[in-house]
Amino acid sequence: MSEVKILSVSKSFNSSKVLNNINIDIKNGELISLLGPSGCGKSTTLKLIAGILNPDEGDILFDNKSVLKLKTEKRDAAIVFQEYLLFPHMNIYENIAFGLKVKKIPKKDVDSRVSELLETIKLSSEKYKYPSELSGGQKQRVAIARALAINPKILLLDEPFSSLDINLRNEMREFVLEIQKKYNITTVLVTHDKEEALIMSDRIAVMLDGEIKQFDTPYNLYKSPKTKEVANIFGERN
Ligand code: ADP
Ligand code: MG
Secondary structure, eight states: OOOEEEEEEEEEETTEEEEEEEEEEEOTTOEEEEEOOTTSSHHHHHHHHHTSSOOSEEEEEETTEEOTTSOHHHHTEEEEOSSOOOOTTSOHHHHHHHHHHHTTOOHHHHHHHHHHHHHHTTOGGGTTSOGGGSOHHHHHHHHHHHHHHTOOSEEEEESTTTTSOHHHHHHHHHHHHHHHHHHTOOEEEEESOHHHHHHHOSEEEEEETTEEEEEEOHHHHHHOOSSHHHHHHHOOOO
16 A cells, blocks of 8 residues: 555647646545546546556656656556456466466465455355356456455556446445455545445545546535535535
8 A cells, every 4th residue: 555646747648638737645545536527537547647658747656756657567556447357268366366476476475365365355266267257246356356466555446336237336335445444555446426436435536627626525525615516516505
């Protein structure tokens, strides 16, 4: 886990500005959400933190050190996408162990780490199954376990529940909260679902058109929205 700061970050694609002077500071072990409509720049922000993209301006700090020069593999940021991209030709155990093997962790340490994670996600008895033999929720749990295997400094979740049905979605929200508390891992959840952001987050960054309109606790967003847009999302000012 880590403290993460996004400082005055801007990003354009083909001369169109998709992020305009973004500032977010995330505390150790905090779970924040980026909440906003499709196209407002949420995924781009996650990719900048993960190092899949680099900003045009600004800086990104992990524990007060710039990570801009570090490639994705060196940043220890784990990203989970909506469509849980498991390796279809590897069983569950191998999927979770993959990142550890890449890091050349000794086999016995890989074994104990993967076993612990399998227990956490309650899939110990399915470890020799392949992704195609699992349900959507199970696959998503494996994807999260795989992300956690390397002990990342930050866990980045890009709309991880949106392809799941409503019951499963609730179950997965609880699961992520449980695991986030257990490992006390700094987490950024991307969502366009206000309820989800409210249930899950310590703080929410409300994004619109590449800008953060307010970054605050759920309570303060309700109680004292700072702009008309935020008031429209969280109920009127009174
Ligand atoms: P969100 O995740 O909030 O839906 P994104 O961060 O994916 O939004 O995208 C923000 C804007 O940037 C959108 O207008 C999108 O079309 C554009 N965009 C995202 N990635 C690229 C890219 N690689 N090349 C060009 N435009 C992009
Ligand atoms: Mg997105």
